[in-house]
Amino acid sequence: MRTVRARALVVAAALAAGLVGAGTSHGVPGVGTAAPAAAPQAPALEAAGDCSEQTPAPSSSLTGRKVQEIKNRGANGTLVVGVDQNSYNWGFRNPQSGQLEGFDILLSRAIAKAVLGDANRVTFRTVTTAKRIEAIRNGTVDMVVRTMTINCERRKDIAFSAPYFSTGQRLVVPKSDKSTTVAEALKGKRACAAQQSSSETELKKPGYGTSSVTIVENQLDCLVLMQLGKVDGTLTDSSLAAAQAAQDPAVRLVDENIIPAKIGIGLKQEDTDLTALVNQILLDYRANGGWQAAYDRWLAPSMGANSAPYLP
Incomplete structure (x- = not known):
């Protein structure tokens, strides 16, 4: 018990500089993988909550303003994603490698792969729960992938993707x-x-x-x-x-x-083209098995082998 407690204390104390460069893409499920021939049709993605606002329809277009801004950052440019580094299995720093790992980290890499062609072209900025919306609105990050519940109050300040997890x-x-x-x-x-x-x-x-x-x-x-x-x-x-x-x-x-609630990706309200692209990426991530592979790897041991209750 002392070891477990010490580990948690170390993790909680490890609020580091907050800027982590791209790491290896080895073991990233659903990234660069062709959809299987008999892949089930992904369900329609809808906005969650009681709000009247709807998330943009999925689109694979890479020509929108925000998407082009990201792509024009040059050969070494990256997608900047706000994540957690203290949520075990979701976004946490591996004490042995020093790398960020978890369900949300794999999803972030899948988005980078779809937008920039390389799962390594992502920069993770760690943000606290209280600073998520601020980081989105001031442009510190392109999006936040951090177990963020979709609700009407937050929709007043930011946009959300379609949900990717039910909670x-x-x-x-x-x-x-x-x-x-x-x-x-x-x-x-x-x-x-x-x-x-x-x-x-x-x-x-x-x-x-x-x-x-x-x-x-x-x-x-x-x-x-x-x-x-x-x-x-x-x-x-x-x-x-x-x-x-x-x-x-x-x-x-x-x-x-x-x-009951749903988790989505937070983005700037004006970045409708990026939100639409992310919605398409979420559909593809489900269809090509990436979502299920990430669940099996990170969440099944603590949440159970049956992922059906958590599919949005």
Whole structure:
């Protein structure tokens, strides 16, 4: 247990410079792979949430303003993607290689491959949960691929691709806590969530009866606080909750799954051509087996072999 805790503490403390050059594309599923002859037709991609705004229809065009801007960066130019480096299995830094790995990292490389012809032509900028929208709006990144829930409030500031993952909210608690519902587990307890996350919004609603709510920069910080005995439960996306449980065998997920939601890629509102291209890439990624291969590699061990519940 001491080793597991130390690893989590090291990861949480590893908020590095935030700029990571392109790495190797070895083992990137679905990148540069021809679709199988009998590939199933991918379902139509639609915007998620109750908003009236719709994501642009998928398009394979490379002639749009933003796409051309990216392609004209020269032979050494890259696609700049905002990612996480603290979400195990999604976007995390491998302590042995120092490279970023995970489901979202593979998806980012697949997008770079489609736009620039090379999965290595991507620069990862690590961004905190609270800084995702700011990074998109000020042009620090071309897009954010970081387990970002699509919702109406965020659509006021940024655009979203079609969803690429279905999720919800799950509560992580110590295994000694036998609660079966979120409300039961939080009553009179100290809760934790990431700043400007859907979980923070949920915990601000009345009815949970928490004794306190701690807000941190990244959801992994909540796991560290739980290990230190400073909070009693962490509310986060179900995908990230499963990753926390995979990191620390002393915690578990409360059975109840609340607030069904979908994860999408965040982009600038005016970059409609890039959003349309990304939507086409997401369709192709599903059809050529890239999505399933990435799920099997990174998520199946903690979320189960059946990926059907998580397909958007």
